[in-house]
Amino acid sequence: MTVDDLWFLADEARQRAEQAYHRLRRSHADADYLEPVHTRRVSRPRFRTLASRVKSTGTPYGVHTVVRRRDDEILLVRHEGVDLWVLPGGGVDGDEGFTEAARRELAEEAGITADYGGLAMATRVDIRCDGHQTWGVMPVYRARADGAAELSVNDPDEEISAARWFRVSELPADTRDRDDLLSWYDHVAGD
Numbered sequence: 001m002t003v004d005d006l007w008f009l010a011d012e013a014r015q016r017a018e019q020a021y022h023r024l025r026r027s028h029a030d031a032d033y034l035e036p037v038h039t040r041r042v043s044r045p046r047f048r049t050l051a052s053r054v055k056s057t058g059t060p061y062g063v064h065t066v067v068r069r070r071d072d073e074i075l076l077v078r079h080e081g082v083d084l085w086v087l088p089g090g091g092v093d094g095d096e097g098f099t100e101a102a103r104r105e106l107a108e109e110a111g112i113t114a115d116y117g118g119l120a121m122a123t124r125v126d127i128r129c130d131g132h133q134t135w136g137v138m139p140v141y142r143a144r145a146d147g148a149a150e151l152s153v154n155d156p157d158e159e160i161s162a163a164r165w166f167r168v169s170e171l172p173a174d175t176r177d178r179d180d181l182l183s184w185y186d187h188v189a190g191d
Contacts, residue, residue, distance in 0.1 A: 006048065010134040013054035020058020021122065021137045024098070028119040034187060036180045039126040047129035054136035057092040060127060063102040064089025064140045066120050066184065067110075069147050069165060074185070076175060077109045077153070078162040084176040087140065088163070102141045110163040111152030114143035120184055123177075142188070 040060075042050065050060040064087040067075040076085040088109040092101040099116060106114060120142035126135045151163040168185050171178055 006044075006051075006132055009048065009051045009055060010132050013051040013134040013136065016055050016058050017134070017136045021124075023058075024119070024122055024137060024139055028122075031118045032187075033119040034121045034180070034184055035124065036121060036177075036183075037124045037126065038177075039128060041128050044129055047127060047132060047134075050127050050136070051134050053091070054127075054134060058136060059092060059098075059138055060125050060136040061138050062089055062091040063098045063105070064138065065102045065106050065114065065116075065143050066140055066181065067106065067112075067114050067143045067145050069145045069149065072167050072169070073165045074168055074171070074181065075110055075112075075145065075151075076164060076166055076171070077160045078164075079159055079176075080161050081159045082176065084174050085164075085166075085172045086176045087181075088160075089140075090157070098139050099141060102139070106143070108155050109153060109160045111154055112145055112149040114145040114149075116141055116143045118142060120188075121180060123180070140184075 054060050066087055075088060077088045079086045088106045089102060090105045092098065106112065119139060121140040123138040123140060124135055125138055153160050153163050
């Protein structure tokens with residue numbers, strides 16, 4: 001790809017992100033969700049990969065779910081590719097909707113189903129590389145699971161090695177977007 005091609009890709013991705021973001025806002029107009037913003041500075045090859053994902057789906061990192069059981073536990077999965085505890089989630093396949101993708105990823109990465117209650121966060125991810133920039137939205141849905149739900153990992157990508165419940169007060173230090181999770185939990189405490 002030439003430099004101009006990368007600029008066009010970033011512009012097309014930005015347009016798709018705006019469409020996805022506005023569709024998400026319209027479909028969750030009554031929801032009370034957070035909108036964190038993160039900036040990722042990446043290499044040229046990674047920028048190309050992320051911008052291509054955004055151009056295709058509107059999201060660079062897919063969709064995720066913050067699952068609670070009882071009132072004080074959140075489900076995290078161990079992602080070996082980034083060596084962090086993360087929310088279950090991943091890419092959107094084909095014509096799959098965001099919620100449908102979130103449910104599928106939860107089943108694959110933790111082996112459970114949950115009762116979805118709407119949007120928890122609509123994270124804006126600004127992606128930058130050299131003089132190029134674009135952005136995408138990362139929807140994070142909220143859900144509740146039965147306290148007796150047994151966890152099992154069946155990740156076809158083999159990136160997830162474990163699924164585990166953590167008390168919110170004891171989230172591991174190596175939890176991706178830990179501050180966002182704690183802010184969200186404080187925001188909804190008592191729901």
